Amino acid sequence: MNALIEFVKPILVPLICALVIVGVLPLITGYIVLMERKIMADMQARLGPMRVGPHGLLQPIADALKLLLKEDIIPDEADKVIFWIAPLISVTAGMLAMSALAIGPWFQVADLNVGILFVVGIGALGLFGIVLGGWSSNSHYSLLGALRSAAQLVSYETAAGMAIVGALLLAGTLSTREIIMAQSDYGVWFIVAAPVGFFIYVVASIAETNRAPFDLPEAESELVAGYMTEYSGFRWALYFLAEYTNMVVVASIATTLFLGGWLRPFAGTPAFNFLDFAPSLLMLVVAGYSFYRAPKQPVKVQKLFMIGVGLAFLGLAGILAAPLSASVNAMLPGLKPGLHGAFWFLSKVGLYIYLFMWLRFTFPRYRFDQLMRLGWTFLIPLSIVNVMGIALALVLHRQWGWGHVPAFGLTTVLTLAVAGWLAQAGEKKEKEHAMAGGEA
Amino acid sequence: MLDQIVFYFFATLAVISAVLVVTRRNVVQSAIFLITALLATAGIFLQLHAEFLFIVQVILYAGGIMVLFVFVIMLINVDVSLHQIQFNRQWWLGLLLALVLGAQLTVAIAVGRSGLPLGEPAPAKMLEPSTQLVGRVLFTEYMLPFEIASILLLVAMIGAVVMAKKKI
Amino acid sequence: MIPTSHYLFLSLGLFTIGVIGVVTRRNVIVILMSIELMLNAVNINLVAFSRLVGSAEGHAFAIFIITDAAAEAAVGLGIIIAFFRNRETLLGDEMDLLKW
Numbered sequence: 001m002n003a004l005i006e007f008v009k010p011i012l013v014p015l016i017c018a019l020v021i022v023g024v025l026p027l028i029t030g031y032i033v034l035m036e037r038k039i040m041a042d043m044q045a046r047l048g049p050m051r052v053g054p055h056g057l058l059q060p061i062a063d064a065l066k067l068l069l070k071e072d073i074i075p076d077e078a079d080k081v082i083f084w085i086a087p088l089i090s091v092t093a094g095m096l097a098m099s100a101l102a103i104g105p106w107f108q109v110a111d112l113n114v115g116i117l118f119v120v121g122i123g124a125l126g127l128f129g130i131v132l133g134g135w136s137s138n139s140h141y142s143l144l145g146a147l148r149s150a151a152q153l154v155s156y157e158t159a160a161g162m163a164i165v166g167a168l169l170l171a172g173t174l175s176t177r178e179i180i181m182a183q184s185d186y187g188v189w190f191i192v193a194a195p196v197g198f199f200i201y202v203v204a205s206i207a208e209t210n211r212a213p214f215d216l217p218e219a220e221s222e223l224v225a226g227y228m229t230e231y232s233g234f235r236w237a238l239y240f241l242a243e244y245t246n247m248v249v250v251a252s253i254a255t256t257l258f259l260g261g262w263l264r265p266f267a268g269t270p271a272f273n274f275l276d277f278a279p280s281l282l283m284l285v286v287a288g289y290s291f292y293r294a295p296k297q298p299v300k301v302q303k304l305f306m307i308g309v310g311l312a313f314l315g316l317a318g319i320l321a322a323p324l325s326a327s328v329n330a331m332l333p334g335l336k337p338g339l340h341g342a343f344w345f346l347s348k349v350g351l352y353i354y355l356f357m358w359l360r361f362t363f364p365r366y367r368f369d370q371l372m373r374l375g376w377t378f379l380i381p382l383s384i385v386n387v388m389g390i391a392l393a394l395v396l397h398r399q400w401g402w403g404h405v406p407a408f409g410l411t412t413v414l415t416l417a418v419a420g421w422l423a424q425a426g427e428k429k430e431k432e433h434a435m436a437g438g439e440a
Numbered sequence: 441m442l443d444q445i446v447f448y449f450f451a452t453l454a455v456i457s458a459v460l461v462v463t464r465r466n467v468v469q470s471a472i473f474l475i476t477a478l479l480a481t482a483g484i485f486l487q488l489h490a491e492f493l494f495i496v497q498v499i500l501y502a503g504g505i506m507v508l509f510v511f512v513i514m515l516i517n518v519d520v521s522l523h524q525i526q527f528n529r530q531w532w533l534g535l536l537l538a539l540v541l542g543a544q545l546t547v548a549i550a551v552g553r554s555g556l557p558l559g560e561p562a563p564a565k566m567l568e569p570s571t572q573l574v575g576r577v578l579f580t581e582y583m584l585p586f587e588i589a590s591i592l593l594l595v596a597m598i599g600a601v602v603m604a605k606k607k608i
Numbered sequence: 609m610i611p612t613s614h615y616l617f618l619s620l621g622l623f624t625i626g627v628i629g630v631v632t633r634r635n636v637i638v639i640l641m642s643i644e645l646m647l648n649a650v651n652i653n654l655v656a657f658s659r660l661v662g663s664a665e666g667h668a669f670a671i672f673i674i675t676d677a678a679a680e681a682a683v684g685l686g687i688i689i690a691f692f693r694n695r696e697t698l699l700g701d702e703m704d705l706l707k708w
Contacts (some may be wrong), residue, residue: 082472113569114495121499128475131510135468143514150511154504174571447610451618458622458645462629467637474641477622481648484618488659493667497651500674505644505681512685513637516692527632528701534631542624549620553613563662573664574671582668589675596679603686606693 014109021098021109029244030060036357043361054293054302057309070233075137078230082136087231087238090129094245097123101252102176104262104341115176116253120164123249126242127153130210130217133239134227145226148368149217152207155375160204162383166197166390167257180261186404187268189260193393193408196386196415198258200379202355205250207375209243211356213363214371251352252345259348262341276324279343283317286310377426382419389415446487454480465526467513475506491570615656622649634699636691640684647677 034049034056041048049056074083099109100118112118127150134146167190168174171182183189191198207214218226228239255261266272290310297303320343322328323336366374389411396407457476464470482497528534578586622645629642651670658666692698 079466079468082468113491113571117495117499121495121503124499124503127503127507128472128510131507131514132468132472135510135514147511147514150507150514154507154511157503444610447614451614454618455621455625458625461641461645462625462633462638467635470638470641474644477645478648481622481652484615484652485655488615488655490655490658490667490670493651493655493670496671496674500678501644501648505678508681508685509637509641512689516689516698524634524699526634528634531632535628538624538627538631541627542620545620545624546617549613549616553616570664570667574667577664577668578671581665582672585672589672592679593675596682600682600686603683604689 017107017109018099020107022095025095025098025245025248026064026241027060029241029248030064032244032247032353033063033240034060039354039357040361043358054297054306054309057305064237067237068234072233072235073230075139075230077138079136079138082132083230084235086129086133086136087235087242088129089132090126090242091238091245093122093124093126093129094242094249097126097249098245098252100176101249101256102180102261103252103345104338105177106338107342108177111175111177114174116164116168116174116179116256119176119249119253120161123246124153124157124208126246129239129242130227133231137227137230139230141223141225141229142227145217145223145229148223149210149227152210152214152216152371152375155372156204156207156379159200159375159379159383160208162380162387163197163201163204164253164257166194166383166387169387169390169394170194171257176256176261179256180263183260184263184267189258189263191258193404194258194386194390195412196382196419197390198254200383200386201254201258203374203379205254206356206359207371209246209250209356211247212360213365215365216368216371247353247356248349251349251356254352255345255348259352261348262337262345264340264344276340277321279340280317280321280324283313283320287313287317373426373430377429378419378422381422382415385418386415443487447484450480450483450487453477454484468510471506471509471513474509475502478502478506489568489570492574493570612656612660615652619649619652619656622646622652634701636688636698636700636703639700640681640688643684644677644681647673647680 037059038048038056049059052058052062074080097119100112100115102108102111102115130149131146134142134144134149137143167179170186170190170193171179173179173182186193210217216226217223218228223229228236231239260267264272264275266275287310290306290313294303294306294310297306320339323339328335392414393407393411396402396410397404454477457473457480460473461470461477464473478497478501482494482502485491485494485497626642626644626646626649629645630639633639633642651673654666654670654673658664658670688698691703695702
């Protein structure tokens, strides 16, 4: 027993963090799905799930229960072992990737020397789950979806990688924690210094997570459900979990690299210190809305539930506000950066995912050749130019003594010019292509 | 202690999956076990304090090259090859020669290890921080090989495109 | 502490298994994968020696080898696709014509 305690002691905090990630992430993904359905409903002028719990608040739990109880069908000719193991690969890869991320200054499983590469590389292994699942189902739809997914991920991984390189040049380190510290030293987030890189990463990360408008691997109008056509019940839920975990992972990478991680907006300027109240205020607004909606619920249980939700958010507001008072701050100096850091990190991740949803409900799906052309002839050249531009800006700043603003302004304008030229050339080529009759 | 557990675990995993790569009938299963072997090797790199190489192995080998393999395997029909004879006619001769080679190398290491300075490894601190050290070595001493490697990749890329294209 | 010779033996074992795969299998893709296995075994040696002398040069060489493996896989798979398109087979011992 003593030996066990000695063994566990140095890894206690990482262990707790890992358990929290594994335990909470499925719940969070469930609620991300609910949010997505609600936002979709809102954008399409309808209500969305309203029945299970007030405003559909218990819908994710009901869905999970339903999927658990559903019959688990394995196709007759399927490669059973691979079919069984494929969703697990996807989920494991996604969750493992979370381990190197710094969610707030105190919440990180491991601060690796190669942190951001670890997140990207392990996250990319989830592809094997998709490809093997598609192959082992022994169905044409699944195989086509898997092939599309592989081709798409390999193409866009390059662009995403080069976009990441741009931000890494600015940070000068690979460790997630130090990247965020570097942004705090610069005083601005890297999205300001490398807006083109952020744009490339947004597009590439949508393609990597197989989301609309790049959801060709699971294009329901062409391939039924792509690689998960033959999956049902809990295995299907695992794929769903993996997809949303991947979204959280790419959103966290973008937050770490471009959006300043756990830093408050304008963290360096004392004039903006009032933003420290924003977390509690937000929670108070949510609590107030819950109380306002409570009497309008049809059943007594639902009224009580709504009041409970309001009270929970009230409590959260209190917890987030506690470190603002000087006495608590003096007693627990780590509380404020920990809590508020996590709040800002998670809200940035949430905004990024909201952007994903917004794009999903706005754009029609791309055709596969359009997708490939966009990746190879626009995003990859542009991402290389972006890296060169940032390197040039750093040379101008460090060796020629230019200020930050002219150096990065000049290179951003140059990169945008190249982007315009590339887009125009691509459009011209497409027109010629259409004139020639489409034979490649 | 932990070091040893990690090493022997990954070593066993690597050897078992390597054997399965060679013996499996189904090419897709071979590819899966190759991925396992490569990831196990990555674990051994981690145990050897080569963090950067660990992630290069995961991203390039497991994430890049093996995706290519799996992609090609799925692109071309494997159902036929399931029912073919898996080993060629001279397999016993090949196996014999390979085992002789293995035995020779084993003897070489077993005999030579007393003569080699294989003693105490250098302190692990000398290999930290891994990324910076590898970068320094690559971009100072091995600058020319590094550039040549990039040209090799370019040539390989053009070669692969030319090979796989139906009409040039 | 693990003696360096254990890494050598591990690498030796993987290398030999790779050689066996190359000389006995008929399927070209498996042969290519066995070559990857051999290259990978060499990497273990390089990194183990790197650890022994405490310098990162072995890591640099391992990166070169991985680059090589990538190039080899790309060209090899390109050849396999071209070959499959022409002959509809994946068997190495049927690749017996230089021109047809």
